[in-house]
Amino acid sequence: MNNSFKQAYWDEPLIFELGSRGRRGYIVPEPGEDVKRAVGEIGIPERIRRKKKPQLPEVSEVEVTRHYTRLTEMSYGVDNGPVPLGSCTMKYNPRLGWEVVSDRRVSWIHPLQDEDTIQGLLELLYNLQRWLANIVGMDKCTLHPAAGAHGELTGMLITRKYHVLRGQIGVKREIIIPDSAHGTNPASASMAGFTVVEVPSSSDGNIDLDALRSVVGDSTAGLMITNPSTLGLFEENIGEIVELIHGVDGLLYYDGANLNGIMGYTRPGDMGFDIAHINIHKTFGSPHGGGGPGAGPVCVKDRIVDDERGIRLGDLLPGYIVEYDEDRDRYYLKGPGEYSIGLLKAFFGNTGPLLWGLTYILMLGSRGLRMVTEQAVLNTNYFKKLMEDARGYDIPYGRGRWRKHEVVLSAKPLYDETGVSALDVAKGLLDHGFYAPTIYFPLIVEEALMTEFTESEKLENIEKYADILKRIADTAYRDPEEPHKWPRNTSVGRIDEVKANHPKTLAPTWRIYLMKSKHGEEK
Numbered sequence: 001m002n003n004s005f006k007q008a009y010w011d012e013p014l015i016f017e018l019g020s021r022g023r024r025g026y027i028v029p030e031p032g033e034d035v036k037r038a039v040g041e042i043g044i045p046e047r048i049r050r051k052k053k054p055q056l057p058e059v060s061e062v063e064v065t066r067h068y069t070r071l072t073e074m075s076y077g078v079d080n081g082p083v084p085l086g087s088c089t090m091k092y093n094p095r096l097g098w099e100v101v102s103d104r105r106v107s108w109i110h111p112l113q114d115e116d117t118i119q120g121l122l123e124l125l126y127n128l129q130r131w132l133a134n135i136v137g138m139d140k141c142t143l144h145p146a147a148g149a150h151g152e153l154t155g156m157l158i159t160r161k162y163h164v165l166r167g168q169i170g171v172k173r174e175i176i177i178p179d180s181a182h183g184t185n186p187a188s189a190s191m192a193g194f195t196v197v198e199v200p201s202s203s204d205g206n207i208d209l210d211a212l213r214s215v216v217g218d219s220t221a222g223l224m225i226t227n228p229s230t231l232g233l234f235e236e237n238i239g240e241i242v243e244l245i246h247g248v249d250g251l252l253y254y255d256g257a258n259l260n261g262i263m264g265y266t267r268p269g270d271m272g273f274d275i276a277h278i279n280i281h282k283t284f285g286s287p288h289g290g291g292g293p294g295a296g297p298v299c300v301k302d303r304i305v306d307d308e309r310g311i312r313l314g315d316l317l318p319g320y321i322v323e324y325d326e327d328r329d330r331y332y333l334k335g336p337g338e339y340s341i342g343l344l345k346a347f348f349g350n351t352g353p354l355l356w357g358l359t360y361i362l363m364l365g366s367r368g369l370r371m372v373t374e375q376a377v378l379n380t381n382y383f384k385k386l387m388e389d390a391r392g393y394d395i396p397y398g399r400g401r402w403r404k405h406e407v408v409l410s411a412k413p414l415y416d417e418t419g420v421s422a423l424d425v426a427k428g429l430l431d432h433g434f435y436a437p438t439i440y441f442p443l444i445v446e447e448a449l450m451t452e453f454t455e456s457e458k459l460e461n462i463e464k465y466a467d468i469l470k471r472i473a474d475t476a477y478r479d480p481e482e483p484h485k486w487p488r489n490t491s492v493g494r495i496d497e498v499k500a501n502h503p504k505t506l507a508p509t510w511r512i513y514l515m516k517s518k519h520g521e522e523k
Ligand SMILES: *Cc1c(COP(=O)(O)O)cnc(C)c1O
Pocket: 087, 088, 147, 148, 149, 150, 181, 182, 184, 185, 226, 230, 255, 257, 258, 279, 294, 296
């Protein structure tokens, strides 16, 4: 740990160190007779009852408010400025979504409530299923999975089940994934019991078709890709790839994290994919990261699994799916049937982000959703243009090609010539009051700076961003030592990467808390 880091966190008290004995912000009322009676009736066993009072901070309301406000001021998010984290699609979260999800008619609903009392919610979710199916060009969706990676696991389990039901699971063992993929793709495939086969990208950014042909065969269970890829490039040979995989009875899984680059213009279903997930917290504007849970609906084509038994891919979907009974004019939740992969979590999905996503969709309408894509793609290519001849940076893979939602720069020339790395560049951006792009991903780009502005960012900020990147490079060529000392202007200085990532170190704040509580003072 370097000094500025230690200093900043050290001076920042933990909530447990504030206040004093007996100080209160709120006094919990004594339980009434009815509560006492209810507790008596439940009969909480003696052995699990608390023996000691919990050690809670004893603080006033003012202290709590100031403490947490100070912590938020040490942080940064889309409400402070651009967060061009490539692949993450950190767009602005429209406040109307917040209004909808915090409405008591939504937020107070209990998942075990009688269906007759939540017809409104079910109608909204039903409409969302239909919107999503339409947007990705598929036939049936489940809102059940909690995030993109959870959707991937869902898709891989569906792929597995597909082959089980067709009596070929012993043979179909492999999932093919390109080397530009997000790390969750191979992780999901292997969690579902498949062997991952990696295929390289060619220098133009497409999948290397010859390499793909050489690995596709009887053991191919499916292929998992995102299109546009993590390089922001649309896969030009997608038609041929689909034919290859379907030719050996494999399924095509679409990682929908990059939907923001094509929405309204083309659809994974039209490209030939069988299964797709959608990251509501990316494409559809619900908060992402520290801002709450996500949602990763999964949609499938109406593909036949077994003609004799009348099984379709949709029958394999997990969770509760909202259906509409026309005769009774009633919405209802349909639980997993005989061929479903079952449940992957409790209940019918993270309704907060789902409704935020529906709000986003309805605010924009189909024309608006197309405009989102147009603006996101325009922003990316404008930025790419600004950076094309910038000293120190390179744009590998299909340099002359248009990007979709994002572009990956490489700081390799800068690193080779000055020793200043993508990490240093990222820290420099923080000093200028901007958030850094995603760095060192995708793995096939050295010193990667993966930048995605989404539709939210205005022209001036994109120009400023490009300008800062160029100024950082200028500084590096003039004084190659300086960038290693960044950031200087943030509440936390440069963190020791090794210690911060080492399991023994734990998270820095947690470690300090442990040290403080053990020894009572700094060690
Ligand atoms: C974000 C992302 C995922 C995983 O989605 P989560 O919602 O974060 O679980 C998968 N693939 C790509 C390309 C992504 O950007």
